[in-house]
Amino acid sequence: MAESLFTVHHSDTKTKARTGVLNLPHGTVQTPVFMPVGTNGTVKALTKDDLHEIGFEIILSNTYHLYLRPGTEVIKTFGGLHNFMSWDKNILTDSGGFQVFSLAQMRKIIPEGVKFRSHIDGSYHVLTPEKVVGIQRILNSDIQMQLDVCSSWGVDKKEAVKALTTTDAWLGRALATWKNAVNEGYEGKLFAIVQGNFFKDLRTQSAELALKADTPGIAIGGLSVGEPYDVFAEYLSFTADLLPKDKPRYVMGIGTPEYILDAIEQGIDMFDCVLPTRIGRNGMVFSRKGPFALKKAEHQFDHSPIDSECSCKVCRGYSRSYLRHLFKTQEILCSMLASYHNLYFLHSLVKEARTAIETGTFSDFKKSFLSDYKSGA
Amino acid sequence: MAESLFTVHHSDTKTKARTGVLNLPHGTVQTPVFMPVGTNGTVKALTKDDLHEIGFEIILSNTYHLYLRPGTEVIKTFGGLHNFMSWDKNILTDSGGFQVFSLAQMRKIIPEGVKFRSHIDGSYHVLTPEKVVGIQRILNSDIQMQLDVCSSWGVDKKEAVKALTTTDAWLGRALATWKNAVNEGYEGKLFAIVQGNFFKDLRTQSAELALKADTPGIAIGGLSVGEPYDVFAEYLSFTADLLPKDKPRYVMGIGTPEYILDAIEQGIDMFDCVLPTRIGRNGMVFSRKGPFALKKAEHQFDHSPIDSECSCKVCRGYSRSYLRHLFKTQEILCSMLASYHNLYFLHSLVKEARTAIETGTFSDFKKSFLSDYKSGA
Numbered sequence: 001m002a003e004s005l006f007t008v009h010h011s012d013t014k015t016k017a018r019t020g021v022l023n024l025p026h027g028t029v030q031t032p033v034f035m036p037v038g039t040n041g042t043v044k045a046l047t048k049d050d051l052h053e054i055g056f057e058i059i060l061s062n063t064y065h066l067y068l069r070p071g072t073e074v075i076k077t078f079g080g081l082h083n084f085m086s087w088d089k090n091i092l093t094d095s096g097g098f099q100v101f102s103l104a105q106m107r108k109i110i111p112e113g114v115k116f117r118s119h120i121d122g123s124y125h126v127l128t129p130e131k132v133v134g135i136q137r138i139l140n141s142d143i144q145m146q147l148d149v150c151s152s153w154g155v156d157k158k159e160a161v162k163a164l165t166t167t168d169a170w171l172g173r174a175l176a177t178w179k180n181a182v183n184e185g186y187e188g189k190l191f192a193i194v195q196g197n198f199f200k201d202l203r204t205q206s207a208e209l210a211l212k213a214d215t216p217g218i219a220i221g222g223l224s225v226g227e228p229y230d231v232f233a234e235y236l237s238f239t240a241d242l243l244p245k246d247k248p249r250y251v252m253g254i255g256t257p258e259y260i261l262d263a264i265e266q267g268i269d270m271f272d273c274v275l276p277t278r279i280g281r282n283g284m285v286f287s288r289k290g291p292f293a294l295k296k297a298e299h300q301f302d303h304s305p306i307d308s309e310c311s312c313k314v315c316r317g318y319s320r321s322y323l324r325h326l327f328k329t330q331e332i333l334c335s336m337l338a339s340y341h342n343l344y345f346l347h348s349l350v351k352e353a354r355t356a357i358e359t360g361t362f363s364d365f366k367k368s369f370l371s372d373y374k375s376g377a
Numbered sequence: 378m379a380e381s382l383f384t385v386h387h388s389d390t391k392t393k394a395r396t397g398v399l400n401l402p403h404g405t406v407q408t409p410v411f412m413p414v415g416t417n418g419t420v421k422a423l424t425k426d427d428l429h430e431i432g433f434e435i436i437l438s439n440t441y442h443l444y445l446r447p448g449t450e451v452i453k454t455f456g457g458l459h460n461f462m463s464w465d466k467n468i469l470t471d472s473g474g475f476q477v478f479s480l481a482q483m484r485k486i487i488p489e490g491v492k493f494r495s496h497i498d499g500s501y502h503v504l505t506p507e508k509v510v511g512i513q514r515i516l517n518s519d520i521q522m523q524l525d526v527c528s529s530w531g532v533d534k535k536e537a538v539k540a541l542t543t544t545d546a547w548l549g550r551a552l553a554t555w556k557n558a559v560n561e562g563y564e565g566k567l568f569a570i571v572q573g574n575f576f577k578d579l580r581t582q583s584a585e586l587a588l589k590a591d592t593p594g595i596a597i598g599g600l601s602v603g604e605p606y607d608v609f610a611e612y613l614s615f616t617a618d619l620l621p622k623d624k625p626r627y628v629m630g631i632g633t634p635e636y637i638l639d640a641i642e643q644g645i646d647m648f649d650c651v652l653p654t655r656i657g658r659n660g661m662v663f664s665r666k667g668p669f670a671l672k673k674a675e676h677q678f679d680h681s682p683i684d685s686e687c688s689c690k691v692c693r694g695y696s697r698s699y700l701r702h703l704f705k706t707q708e709i710l711c712s713m714l715a716s717y718h719n720l721y722f723l724h725s726l727v728k729e730a731r732t733a734i735e736t737g738t739f740s741d742f743k744k745s746f747l748s749d750y751k752s753g754a
Contacts, residue, residue, distance in 0.1 A: 041702065045709040048694070070677070070702040077678055078698075086694045300447070301454055317425070317463045321455075322418070325447040329417040332658075332712055336424065 005189055005216045006031075006248045006269075012362050016240065016267035019357045022058075022248060024142040025187040026082065026090040029057040031248065032264045032353060034255070034346045035092060035272040039065050041085040044277045045335040046343070048087050053313075054344050055351075058090035058142070060272040063135055064099035067127075068118050072138045080140025092143040092272070094252070095132045095193075098150055109166060113147060129170040133177040133190070141188045145219060146174040148193040153226035160197035167195045167221075168209045175213050189216035191250060194242070197222055198235055207242035218243055219250040220268075224259075233262060240266040257286065257349055257373055261366045264353050276346055280338035283327040286345040288372050294338065299324040312344035382566055382593045383408075383625045383646075387735050393617065393644035394739045396731050399435075399625060401519040402564040403459065403467040406434040408625065409641045411632070411727045412469060412649040413720050416442050418462040421654045422712040423720070425464050430690075431721050432728075434466050435519070437649045440512055441473035441480070444504075445495050449515045457517025469520040469649070471629070472509045472570075475527055486543060490524065506547040510554040510567070518565045522596060523551040525570040530603035537574035544572045544598075545586045552590050566593035568627060571619070574599055575612055584619035595620055596627040597645075601636075610639060617643040634663065634726055634750055638743045641730050653723055657715035660704040663722040665749050671715065676701040689721035 008020040022029040036043045036051070039062045043051060051059065061081060066072070070084075078084040081091055097114065100107050104116035113128030129147045136144035147170050149163040171192050178190040192210035196202030210218050220239045223232055236251065243249050248269045254260055255273020263271050276286070283294040287307040305315035306323065314323075314337045326334035349369070356365035385397040399406040413420045413428070416439045420428060428436065438458060443449070447461075455461040458468055474491065477484050481493035490505030506524045513521035524547050526540040548569050555567040569587035573579030587595050597616045600609055613628065620626050625646045631637055632650020640648050653663070660671040664684040682692035683700065691700075691714045703711035726746070733742035 040706040040708055041699070042708050042710045045713070047710065047713065049690075065706075069706055070698070074678060074698060074702070078680070078696075084696075084699055084702075086699070301451060303455070313426075319455075319461075321447070321451060322461055322463070325417070325451070325461075326419060329442075329446055331417055331419050332422040332709055333419045333424065335709055336422070336713070 006246070008245065010358050011245075012357050013360065014363050015265045017264050017353075017357045017362045018267055018269070019354050020248070020269060022090075022269075024058070024090045024189070026088060026142055027057060029090060030354060031269040032350055033058060033270050034260060034350045035060045035270065036277065036343050037062075037272055037274045038085070038087075039274070040069065041066060041081060043339075043343070045281065045332070045339040046277075048085070050340055051087070052089075054340070054347050056089065056343075056347065058092060059087065060092045060094065061085075061139070061141075062096065062099060063093045063132065063139070064096035064103070064127075066093075066139060067096060067125075067135055068120055072135055076138050080138070082140060090142040091139070092270075093136050093139055093141040093145065095136075095145040095147040096127055097132075097147045098252075100127065101150060109149065113170070129173040130177045133174050133181065136188065137181050137186050140186075143189050143191060143217065144178070145191050146171050146193055146215075148195060148221055150195065150222050150225065151197045153198065153231075155197060157197075157199055157202070160195075160199055160202055163197065164195050164202055164206050167193065167206070171209065171213050171215075175215065191215055191217040191219050193219045193221040194239055195222045196239075198227060198231060200238060203235065203239050204242060207239065211244060217248040217250060217270075219252060221252060223251060224253045232259075236263065236268070237266050240268060255346070257346070258370065260346065260349065261353065261370065264350070264357075265362070265366060276342035277339040280340075280342045281335040283334060283338060285323075285338050286342050288369075290373050290376050294320065294324045294327045294334070296324075306341055307345070310341065310345060310348070312341050312348075314338075314341040314344070383623065385622065389734050389739050390737065391740050392642045394641050394730075394734045395644055395646070396734045397625070397646060399467075399646075401435070401467045401566070403465060403519055404434060406467060407728075407731060408646040409727055409730060410435060410647050411637060411723045412437045412647065413654065414439075414649055414651045415462070415464075416651070417446065418443060418458055420716075420720070422658065422709070422716040423654075425462070427717055428464070429466075431717070431724050433720075433724065435469060436464065436466070437469045437471065438462075438516070438518075439473070439476060440470045440509065440516070441476035441504075443470075443516065444473060444512055445497055445502075449512055453515050457515070459517060467519040468516070469647075470513050470516055470518040470522065472513075472522040472524040473504055474509075474524045475629075477504065478527060486526065490547070506550040507554045510551050510558065514558045514563050514565065517563075520566050520568060520594065521555075522568050523548050523570055523592075525572060525598055527572065527599050527602065528574045530575065530608075532574060534574075534576055534579070537572075537576055537579055540574065541572050541579055541583050544570065544583070548586065548590050548592075552592065568592055568594040568596050570596045570598040571616055572599045573616075575604060575608060577615060580612065580616050581619060584616065588621065594625040594627060594647075596629060598629060600628060601630045609636075613640065613645070614643050617645060632723070634723070635747065637723065637726065638730065638747065641727070641734075642739070642743060653719035654716040657717075657719045658712040660711060660715060662700075662715050663719050665746075666752050667750050671697065671701045671704045671711070673701070683718055684722070687718065687722060687725070689718050689725075691715075691718040691721070 107116035250270040255275035484493035627647040632652035
């Protein structure tokens with residue numbers, strides 16, 4: 001019998017938080033896990049050695065972007081994305097659906113899938129559930145996502161139902177294609193995506209459909225799409241409770257310490273976000289006492305590191321004064337160091353959360369961390 | 378008796394090439410040496426760890442830029458540029474004169490020095506020979522340059538004489554200030570700069586004035602200022618012959634393999650240039666078979682490294698296909714990897730030249746290298 005994909009190690013008694021391990025084709029992944037985003041096959045401003053040094057066991061990359069550039073015909077000659085980008089650990093790829101809806105110049109849902117024009121050169125493309133599984137197979141993704149339809153905060157129920165129905169129909173087609181690929185030796189795992197917008201009956205219905213498909217893992221989609229924090233928290237908790245305990249749960253697009261700790265508390269195992277690297281390139285950095293902007297005048301003569309409790313190479317080697325100077329002079333090194341620190345910070349936060357879960361102190365850890373974090377840098 | 382600044386190890390019998398070692402406050406430097414440029418207190422797109430890894434023992438930084446941003450008052454609180462930028466090896470700083478003439482919005486030579494407006498905010502400043510020594514002392518530069526007046530290719534003799542006369546007058550004032558600083562414990566070395574434009578009698582006169590000042594080292598200025606290659610080569614050779622054998626000789630602004638090998642052949646010990654990092658950020662890379670652009674279509678499916686003979690981490694870890702993709706998607710990693718490789722390439726070239734000098738094979742090495750290099754990548 002094949003080793004199971006996911007094993008829960010420890011379940012918190014006071015919250016729904018849990019630790020576990022994912023057994024994936026490119027090694028194990030301790031959960032909960034934050035996955036940095038490498039949109040174009042590179043986590044922006046970091047080398048693969050940086051990612052190893054921080055300790056990441058899995059990163060995310062974007063099917064939509066890689067499909068357009070460099071194109072699957074290039075990556076295919078490398079036997080997948082790992083060799084192309086020189087990353088020997090795991091890669092999760094999204095389906096490209098979210099980017100089609102947020103980036104493409106035009107998109108239209110047709111029975112086959114989604115038709116759109118590239119945001120780069122305006123060329124026409126069609127992505128179908130089958131094609132998206134095939135692309136991710138060429139990428140040799142360790143975890144791949146089904147093509148889905150994500151609806152925004154504020155749409156009416158009719159539109160939410162339509163998105164859900166299409167998502168479910170596409171899941172069936174993705175699943176069949178993926179099963180064929182597995183029979184042919186492909187080792188990546190397919191995750192279904194629960195939609196249903198902000199309607200509890202639809203969330204329940206979508207979760208039931210995903211469970212019925214029995215994919216190796218399940219993602220909660222359609223959160224962080226413009227809704228207020230309380231609504232996010234309510235629907236995160238509600239949807240998480242609908243999912244089976246023995247499968248890994250993934251919430252897409254979560255990257256602030258507050259949201260990450262909430263997700264962990266609700267029993268979410270995996271999350272990703274561009275936020276730490278994006279804000280890093282804009283000179284904004286995380287610290288135990290909250291995020292702050294490097295450019296602020298108060299840092300001009302400040303010899304202290306970004307975060308005196310952080311043990312990353314940026315905090316061990318460079319002062320706020322120097323980083324502020326790099327930001328003001330628009331040096332690439334500022335993006336490199338700020339991105340590195342922000343990812344190290346989130347990786348450490350999640351690692352500490354894992355330890356707290358194992359020792360039964362997660363609630364106290366979360367409370368204490370957030371109390372400091374909101375005290376102001 | 379203090380250890381001497383410079384020791385010649387080996388002099389080539391067929392050419393004027395030589396190897397040696399500089400004994401500087403932040404360690405020894407093997408010569409000939411190529412110094413990467415860190416304009417704003419960072420070699421663009423590289424970390425200090427990258428510089429250590431490649432093996433650089435000295436880098437260059439720009440007084441003009443650091444004086445304007447972050448300002449000497451900031452760097453003073455760090456006890457110098459080394460601590461500010463976290464670089465524990467040697468730093469050579471230029472005088473700022475060249476930048477005043479090439480970057481500032483307005484500049485006027487007055488008896489005191491040079492008056493100019495900042496290219497950043499238009500503010501008025503005056504740099505004098507004394508002030509420039511003082512700034513570089515605050516930077517704690519291991520080698521500092523006198524303030525000079527550099528004239529362009531094509532100016533008439535009258536203007537060349539004027540530039541030379543001013544440069545000499547400023548040398549005297551810089552020297553007096555530097556000697557006072559040394560008496561107060563400053564360990565950095567002052568280099569005079571030979572000007573004289575493209576008039577041999579003026580070059581001779583300027584060299585005599587520099588020799589008379591007896592500074593620890595001497596730079597040849599006013600080359601690579603727009604003149605044709607043959608004129609450059611002629612004046613490099615002519616001026617180098619005017620300099621004493623026991624002092625280190627520095628030519629500013631040389632950064633292509635061809636010019637570097639010429640300079641070494643003429644007995645030049647030190648050179649620097651922004652070129653390897655600047656072209657790297659534009660996706661142009663050095664190889665044994667000549668420089669080439671990563672963006673070229675022929676690299677789309679090319680799994681080979683930039684240079685199969687290069688042992689740098691970029692050539693060991695990444696393909697031309699991937700680097701082309703990074704360039705096309707404007708990823709920061711492209712600048713990081715191309716800059717790293719280009720600096721590694723020049724560092725290796727100079728190291729191999731040193732070995733060739735020591736083994737009496739420099740002429741053959743130069744000929745063989747250039748034959749490959751001009752064969753086309």
